[in-house]
Amino acid sequence: MLNLVSAGWESVKTQPVQQHRIIAAIDLGTNSLHMVVVKIDPTLPAFSIFTREKETVRLGDRDLVTGDLKPEVMDRAIATLKRFQAVAKTFNAETIIAVATSAVREAPNGKDFLHRIDSELGLSVDLISGQEEARRIYLGVLSGMEFNNQPHIIIDIGGGSTEIILGDSQEPRTLTSTKVGAVRLTGEFITTDPISNSELQYLQAYVRGMLERSVEDVLTNIQFGEFPRLVGTSGTIETLALIDAREKLAMMPSTLNGYQLSLQDLQGWVNRLAKMTNVERTAIPGMPEKRSEVILAGAIVLQEAMTLLGVDSVTLCGRALREGVIVDWMLTHGLIEDRLRYQSSIRQRSVLKQLSKYQINIEHSDRVAVFALSLFDQTQGILHNWGDDERQLLWAAAILHNCGHHISHSAHHKHSYYLIRNGELLGYTETEIEIIANLARYHRKSPPKKKHENFRNLLSKNHRQIVCQLSAILRLAVALDRRQIGAISQVKFKYYPDVQEVYLSIFPSHPDDDCSLEMWSLDYKKGVFEAEFGVRLVATLESVKVAVN
Structure with missing residues (x-):
């Protein structure tokens, strides 16, 4: 337990x-x-x-x-x-x-x-x-190993990539992912059996070069006087620990969790594995079926990473991505x-980091988000049945909808899609990032269309419906802060199903402001909302006195 x-x-x-x-x-x-x-x-x-x-x-x-x-x-x-x-x-x-x-x-x-x-x-x-894979690996390791608020470096060598993470139980300081993995490297670089000296040397040099950037990112975030322990996870490192333990202990250990493999012993294994054929590696006590084909490449990744990091041992943790x-x-x-604040707010922190990166007007974005969520909540169960997960995606899109201005004002909604899609938002799946990017893409101009490649990238009909309906809501929210000065304080929704009409009561922040630009923008953008939900929208400007009551 x-x-x-x-x-x-x-x-x-x-x-x-x-x-x-x-x-x-x-x-x-x-x-x-x-x-x-x-x-x-x-x-x-x-x-x-x-x-x-x-x-x-x-x-x-x-x-x-x-x-x-x-x-x-x-x-x-x-x-x-x-x-x-x-x-x-x-x-x-x-x-x-x-x-x-x-x-x-x-x-x-x-x-x-x-x-x-x-x-x-x-x-x-x-x-x-x-990066999201690295974050979840961090969560898995943190759940299975006591960090005692001390910095730890985590390395996970997979088939296609290697994640190196620096964390201390409060938050990961560095999340990296590099395209070097045991299966990828074996398929691309090993053609001889046993491996030739030239292929071995080239493979070692290639892995070292590929890992340098990740290792540098990790090392620059280690503070003076800190000496992080290296923790290893997943198949390659589990196998290396297993065959090392079997040889030393002459028996199968009851658990490998916490087992330490020294760099010196690892180097010995790399030298031995490099001289063996695949058939010979298969016969090593403790070698899992099919792991023998890719274990050498994985061992080289671990050896080069440990050398670059300057550590002399790796401790196995049985918990990782799953x-x-x-x-x-x-x-x-x-x-x-x-x-400790980090995990539960990772999505919010990641979105706000992008907001700062692209120099977005935070006051305007926050107002748009407030309006969007207010409309979402007031129409929930009436015009749509989306839940909290979709609400979170709408919030992120509302905050980031204008980030495309960082590239150009012209067609900035399309630039917003690109920046969000490629911004490595943490805490979200690729599908969720695709939905957020599409929501931002359709906050203005054309509604979603099947001919648009970004809309076709959505995996299912359900995801496309989320974008169609929530982007229609986002359009209204953007219109409500058209001058970006907070002219409107709140909006109230009322639905009359017998005539399929929606009434929006708009309350100005100042009694002498007729909010003409916001009302015009709302009227201009309501067409997509009306078409999507099959209603007629009527917006009226109310007095401040009514808003207070």
Whole structure:
């Protein structure tokens, strides 16, 4: 049983006593598909693991010419996911959270693959960026290891990427993701068996060069007098720790969590693995099936990272992305509260960071967000049935809708889409970022259209409906602060279903202001709202006295 209080969390005190929750988390990695099924006790808060499942599918084994995921690999993945669903069902899991990382993210047909999973299995899989993957790995490690407020460096070597993170249980200071992974490197650089000296030297130099930027980002955020411990997670490091422990202890250890592998021993293993054929590596005691093919490349990544970081050992943590997905779900669903402020506000902090970066008028953006959320709340259950998740996306879009001005005033709504889409917002999935970017894109000018590539990028009809309806609300909110001076204090909504009419009562901030520009803008922009919701909108300016009453 893992107690999250020791990791800096506490149970939400305002929540009523809740029953145990059972959920499953799936990680569609470049090398393997993993699932963990857990029971959450919201009163502690804590979760215990029922089962772990793993299948080596090799999504990273893509078509060398097109970069597409191969049909036979996708078939294997879908068969594995179907099996995972059946296992989760036997434990009565109420939901399955699934995320996909670099292999699916980079494949041109990656989104088609996710569409297929959704249509065949009814399973929604979220794409996450490299930085978001690093953030959730941090959450997973933090949930399984006591940091004691001391800085730790976390390294996670996957099949397609390597994440290096610096954190201290309060917040990650650095989140990095580099496109070097065990499967990727093996496929691109190793053609001989055993590896030739020239390929080995080139591979080591390439990995060193690729990791330098990430390591530099980490080292610059370590303060004077701090000596962070290196923590390693996931398959490559687990395997290296396992074969090292088996050789030293002459037996299978009961747990590898906390096992320390020295740089000196690692270098010894790299030298030995480089001289072996794949068949010989397969025979090493403790070597998992199919891991032998990619273990050398993964070991080189760890060796070069440790050398660049200047550390002499790595400590294994058995928790990583999958557990981080569980913790993130618990946070977003109010089952735990971050006492140290970081996790629960990551979305807000990330959005506000972008706001500062692009020099957006924060007062105007905040007013637009207030109007947008007010209209959302007043029309909820009447014109739409979206919930808190969609409300959060609308807030982010309202805050960032004008960021495109950073590039140019002309067509700034299109620039806003680009900046948001490529801004690495943390705490959001790729799908959620796509929705936010589209909402901002359609705060003015043309409404959403199927011919627009950005609108077609949305994964499902449901996502497109979110954009159509909430962007219509955002348009009205922008109109209500047309002069960007706070001329309007509030807006009240009333719906008359028998005549399909919506009345908006607009209250000015000053009694002598007729708000003519805002009223004109509202009238100009209401057409999209009327078409989307099938209503007629009538806006009237009320007196300040009425607003007070």
